[in-house]
Amino acid sequence: MTSSTKAGGAQPSGTGANNYQFALVALTSLFFMWGFITCLNDILIPHLKNVFSLNYTQSMLIQLCFFGAYFIVSLPAGALVKRISYKWGIVVGLLIAALGCALFIPAASYRVYGLFLGALFVLAAGVTVLQVAANPYVTELGAPETAASRLTLTQAFNSLGTTIAPLFGAFLILSAATGDIATATGQQLETLRLEEADSVRFPYMILAIAFLVLSAIFAALKLPHIEEEEVSSEGGERASAWSYRHLILGAVGIFVYVGGEVSVGSFLVNYLHEPSIAGLPESEAAHYVSYFWGGAMVGRFIGAYAMRYIADGKALAFNALLAAILLLVTVFTGGKLAMWAVLAVGLFNSIMFPTIFSLALKGLGRHTSQGSGILCLAIVGGAIIPVIMGALADAFTIHMAFLMPVLCYIYIFYYGLKGHKVV
Template sequence: MASSINTGATVQVAATEGKYGFALTSLTSLFFMWGFITCLNDILIPHLKGVFSLNYTQAMLIQFCFFGAYFLVSVPAGQLVKKLGYQRGIVTGLVVAAIGCLLFYPAAAAISYGLFLGALFVLASGITVLQVAANPYVTALGNPETASSRLTLTQAFNSLGTTVAPFFGAVLILSVASGAALDAQAEADVVKLPYLLLAGMLGLLALVFSKLSLPVIHSQEDAVAEPVRSALSYRHLVLGAVAIFVYVGGEVAIGSLLVNFLGDDKVAGLAEADAAHYIAYYWGGAMVGRFIGSAVMQKVAAGKVLAFNALMAAALVMVAMGSEGQLAMWSILAVGLFNSIMFPTIFSLALRDLGPATSQGSGVLCLAIVGGAIIPLFQGMLADGVGLHLSFVLPVLCYGYILFYGLRGSRLD
């Protein structure tokens, strides 16, 4: 029986209800992969920082190029997905991401930081296409009332990818690099194998998704006489875009500096390869929190859950800033648990009741992911200027805004 789902535009899903489960299951592999790839940057940053003798600001250019792609590519990606459809858009994104991974090989061969940054931009461009296609697709496949819960559940598999990635990076990158005295060429070459493996996995997924039979979503213009209201005229959407900006920026900034923070003699004094394993607790907490949050938000208003998590995250970062040793280490790692539901909850709250402007609103939110480029760069500047510990005041401010959005900013006009 064909179903019709209204997500703003008239949305028709040419599939039976039974196929929704299969479609959502298939999409979880995409969430896993882009979580895995994004978290691998947290390993790449300390590694390339050592290879090229970078300061914190220069090292954060890795995140600047990666998340800058979201800002530059989101709009054309939206047009591409609109033209090709969600499934072909997903395949295209996987192919582009695979090409980005392959470009790590010549970047390492040339020992060029600029080429590494270029490869990351191409890789992130492919991930952006996946985000633009998969997030609204998950939102559309089911009851609109449980969209937050459904997107949170699939995002949990994104967190599974971020939990696994540190072990992968620690074994294949940091432990190899620290296992012997290597010259610059050998240090750079360490990243070749991991990213060639990722290219192969992405290529395989592209092939699989090109063959899968998934529900087809057709967006059509609503037959409404009055002009379509711009998404930017909705206060809760605009404030939600700011919330996405600061959330992604704060989460990425913390993750990017975890290896260095845990390596501080006043915290844990861990070697890079050992510290990388602990990053899994940060991202693993996000995974656990998303499963819990998916259940909690069936009973508790999403805005209240968001505000509570933001308050707890801010408090834990402040504890980490003001303490040393095990307390500082576990406080900063525990932030991941409360980051868990933030992205999917903000995303779905911001898109509520946008009507025909939903797709435009989704594009605005994807543009806001550029916070992952800007805020880590500013925290890198702070770390160079006032010290690593004090630089974490920036994520605290980010969580303060998210607290406001959960309590007030997400309310409908």
């Protein structure tokens, strides 16, 4: 970071609009990859639930370990990115993610649940560094007034990854075993469990190679250098990012949004397997998960255009309200109506993360890296809320557990209306 910036937004050193576009195109590959790797957890959960005979709460430890890494790694990652630049933060994140994927190979060999959780934690640590570097980088590469639209567009490619991942996982992971664990006994059961544990090796080896290739590419790329403003453009100069109320409320928004989205996505395969909903086999239900994440992708492409004309806060509140209504329909009905209502939630999830993120970073100036670290810290909601929802599903029913994310969307509705305003 070598250049100074002009008032109203950061400017890359010695670069023009073409450099902006090139950098944004390069960054979309990262958004795709971490969307893919995150959504693959939705396939890993029912898979490992079978392999290790887990209940809902135990299976949600997968999300606890994955998203718990955000809580532990985000603030150090923010400090690292501030020190070594956005570009080299991205390279470090890719290398750590590659290591995490590679650790799935010994985890499958020893068939120990704790090793799978450890591999997921390392993988998530790398993704955390990527998020801390890439999200604010996108908001800085252009005019501040179009930051939410720009981040929504790149997040659309994140959703492309989440749409493809269930199909990839269903084919390479859920379809790998040659029998039914639920009906197997004795040596046959042990053989099937070994087969299912081994089935994760190949897909995660491919992902490890992909992350290594991307790290080499980004190390070689010449990307614009960004230096954050010395003085915040709104709200005056403050001691740290923690002094901004709208940032803290935005962090809560990220917490409940990620928690709500991950909870819904994590339970979809098991939910669609329920006889009262669709009664689908797990491998077939996994294909329907793509509708959930595909809706988010479509919504983000639409939102990237529409939010150039609609106030960010109003768009956020509208989507949160409709997501809450759809979940209430899911809880209080059954069959195809409940199934399609919960899948449609993805469409309205679409703009939430990038909009909350960009609204929360507005006016932070030189505290933007720290603010990004705080927001990524809040992604730990994806670790905590699914475990609570799992406990509710065990204590009551999986049906009633969907009331948990309704509360999350009610808060996001408030943030879109009032909480995002800079004071």
